[in-house]
Amino acid sequence: MQISSVRPVFFSPTGTSEAVVRAIADGVGVTVAEPVDLTRPEVRAQSLRTGPDELLVIGVPVYMGRIPELLGEWLAGLAADNTPAVCVAVYGNRAFEDSLIELRNAVAERGGAVVACAAYIGEHSFSDPALPTAQGRPDADDLAHAQSLGRKVRERLDAMAGVSAADMAAVPGDYPSPKPTKLWDVDFIAVDDGCVQCGLCAEVCPVGAIDPEDSARIDVEKCITCCACIKRCPQGARSVKPGPVMDARKRLNANFGEPKQPEWFF
Ligand SMILES: Cc1cc2nc3c(=O)[nH]c(=O)nc-3n(C[C@H](O)[C@H](O)[C@H](O)COP(=O)(O)O)c2cc1C
Known part of the structure; x- marks a missing residue:
């Protein structure tokens, strides 16, 4: 089948x-449509409709071990009308556990034909240069690997007459997951005298938890x-x-130093 x-x-x-999603999309070798950046709250407020002649890379x-809970509502509103899809979990070199099966099933439930899934490694959110975990990932090799996944998916689609929701890549994990999705409500960010109140932190915050007028005021529940x-x-x-985030940083650094490698599932 052809995708446009x-x-x-x-x-x-x-x-x-x-970075991983963009590299996979580049590798497909067809026109790359305007990305949908769900990090932005205003983008999450809009639903996405996709058709059978495009490939969704999400x-x-x-x-x-789960997908971020705040994506549930957006995923429930996705209308992927028999759209071939690639689902990707990016994790900080510990484990991806039930996240990929959860994402795959959510996309399939909304009409997507999940022809491939993948797990890639990204620098851990809690990592820093002094106590690194997967620092600098995805690196050049990871991104080249991701591009090759895009090419592989294109080849597979070219060889298929069409797709259906029954085309579901087999992935590990428990579904429904017994793991909680509730994250810590924790006051863990220190702001020092170097802050010039530029407001960028409030802008990049995906949940509007930082006061744009006073970057040290953080809503720990959001x-x-x-x-x-x-x-x-x-x-x-x-x-x-x-505190708990610093303790997690130390634990990750001590226990997850061995670099894991990307995995594909068809
Ligand atoms: C609250 C929280 C929980 C996380 N849980 C896991 C986890 O269970 N396993 C893991 O390997 N990485 C975990 N990570 C790390 C992220 O999955 C990883 O750093 C990812 O690359 C971040 O993606 P982003 O750069 O697109 O924000 C967690 C990060 C945060 C902030």
Whole structure:
């Protein structure tokens, strides 16, 4: 079957899922449609309708072995009318657990024909140069690998007469997942004197948890601990305080140093 375009869709507070999705989409070798960046709250407020002549490439980060809970509503409104789809979980070198099966099933339930799934490794949200976990991933090799997945999916589609929801890539994981999706409500961000109140942190926050007038005022109930504000602060003025996130950073650094490799599922 022929597709006329590929549609990149991602939620990506610290940019790793976006990089992987864009590389896969590039590799397909057809026109790349305007990306749908679900990191932006106003984009999540709009539903997406896709058709059978396009390929959907959707990637999200793994949060505690699940897909981020805040995507549930958007996924429930997706109308993927017999659209071939590639589902991608990007994880911080620990484990992707039930995230990929959850994403695959959500897309299939909305009409997508999930012809391929993949798990890629991204720098852990809690990583920093002093206590790194998967620092710098996806690297050049990961992105070349992701491009080759795009080419592979194109070849497979070319060889198929058409797709249906029965074309569902087999992936590991439990569905429904017994794991909780509730994230920590934790006051974990320190803001130092380097902050110039430029407001960028409030802009990049996917959930509007930071006061644009006072970047040190953070709504811990809204905050999803994604660390976008810390990693994107141009002054490097935001850091992780001692507490559960710092403890997780240390644990990850101690236990998940061995680099994992991307996996494909058809
Ligand atoms: C709240 C939270 C939970 C996470 N849980 C996991 C996990 O269970 N397994 C894992 O390997 N990485 C986990 N990560 C790391 C992210 O999946 C990883 O860093 C990903 O590359 C971030 O994607 P992004 O750059 O698109 O935001 C977690 C990150 C956060 C913020």
